[in-house]
Amino acid sequence: MRASWRWEILLLACLPACAPGPLRELAPWGQEAPFVGLNYWKEAPPPMAVERVRELGVGWLRAGGHYQDERPWTPAELLRLKAFLEGSGIPQAVVQLPLLAHREAPEEVGQEARQVLAYLRPRAFLIGNEPDLYPRQGWTGLTPEAYAAAWRRVALAVRALAPGVPLWGPELASLEHDAWLDSFLKVNADLLEAVTLHHYPFQRAESPKALLEAPEAARKALQRVRERVGRWVARPLPLVIDEFNSSWDWRGEGPFGPSTPWNALYTALALGTYLEEGVAAAFYWSLYDDGPLSLLDASATPRPAYLALEAFRGYRGLRALACPGIRVFLRQDEEALVEVNPGPVLDPGACTPPAALPSGRLPLPPYALLALAQGKGWLYLAPEGRRLDLR
Structure with missing residues (x-):
């Protein structure tokens, strides 16, 4: 894996993301x-x-x-x-x-x-x-x-x-x-x-x-x-x-x-x-x-x-987020999120973190899925079929 993608070493910097939008309520439940x-x-x-x-x-x-x-x-x-x-x-x-x-x-x-x-x-x-x-x-x-x-x-x-x-x-x-x-x-x-x-x-x-x-x-x-x-x-x-x-x-x-x-x-x-x-x-x-x-x-x-x-x-439910080049889904309680980079280029990592989440994040590799909750998470690299646990 290229040095810029060494997530095993730089894991604690992975928490995103962008400014939250309105919450989607779910009915009837x-x-x-x-x-x-x-x-x-x-x-x-x-x-x-x-x-x-x-x-x-x-x-x-x-x-x-x-x-x-x-x-x-x-x-x-x-x-x-x-x-x-x-x-x-x-x-x-x-x-x-x-x-x-x-x-x-x-x-x-x-x-x-x-x-x-x-x-x-x-x-x-x-x-x-x-x-x-x-x-x-x-x-x-x-x-x-x-x-x-x-x-x-x-x-x-x-x-x-x-x-x-x-x-x-x-x-x-x-x-x-x-x-x-x-x-x-x-x-x-x-x-x-x-x-x-x-x-x-x-x-x-x-x-x-x-x-x-x-x-x-x-x-x-x-x-x-x-x-x-x-x-x-x-x-x-x-x-x-x-x-x-x-x-x-x-x-x-x-x-x-x-x-x-x-x-x-x-x-x-x-x-x-x-x-x-x-x-x-x-x-x-x-x-x-x-x-x-x-x-x-x-x-x-x-x-x-x-x-x-x-x-x-x-x-x-979730809060609607908009980040260039990637998709970010912030859970309704803002305690968990999912990020997807659906494209072939490195995500620039240019999003501004919301107040509820720690600042600082790494760029998301091409074709990658990131999940974070309660201070833990993992990164999945689809081209390699590889999951990396975030500690």
Whole structure:
């Protein structure tokens, strides 16, 4: 490593950053609400995976996905889910009820809700998964309008059999499917506690530049979603990204894919951008056993994106910061921050530190992620796949 980057020696000078801006409040859960969540797929995670999740300290677990939409929950699966929640210490869970499996008899979804409640009480129910993809998954001829009407019939049945459990939706596969979102909200906004969407910008990113510019490109899409929600809903309705990753392709990846060091930078930039745009919670896809998309590999060893989720632990809001050439995300209590240098040049280190943080900082190397909290932290260099603990 070049001498100017010898962070092991110059670690105590690393605390940043810039002048804080206004705090983004998170609704409906307020400043005590968790922000970072995980997705629980079809897996039965080994004990070490449970321990890794406990160490990570995320606030949410979503149990769902396409696999779980194709088939009913079984008692064994619900017992396993309950055990995972207890073992991992995750305080909040949202559970998806399978709509695709019951498209011929949607009233059966209400019975699914009753069965779930026999084992655990989720923070919210979801109904179905990525309905904008249903026409290619066997529900031929489905239109946005027909789906909105079908969802409402199911939602009323769920509310009757599981009173008091909020509903989130519509679980769209993209931030860009405006016709599906408009049709859904026009009919169903009165039944919702939160609007849920998924965000996967790539099948395979072609370069670090494309990958690390994607979160900023999502900002405009999130703002447009907010505008569309406002057209149909007079009350505040939180936006939740309950599936996100840089890629949706579980079958393979290129050199900048979800299991690579570059995804640590992407994930940090995505989480910071979501917070800046007022997203109430964001759930990484997925925890385990979904190829390169998994946070943990087959031996339950964390992949690089784990570092980004760890860096945002405890975030429930942030202060908007502006620094030339880098992104800086200061936690709402100003006791922790995350810095990302998404470019190929050395950050000039020209920011002015806020009063709440010690002065003096080193330039941030190219393609680097820095996390600091309670006087400790680490630096991650994506090109090398190397983490340096800051002492």
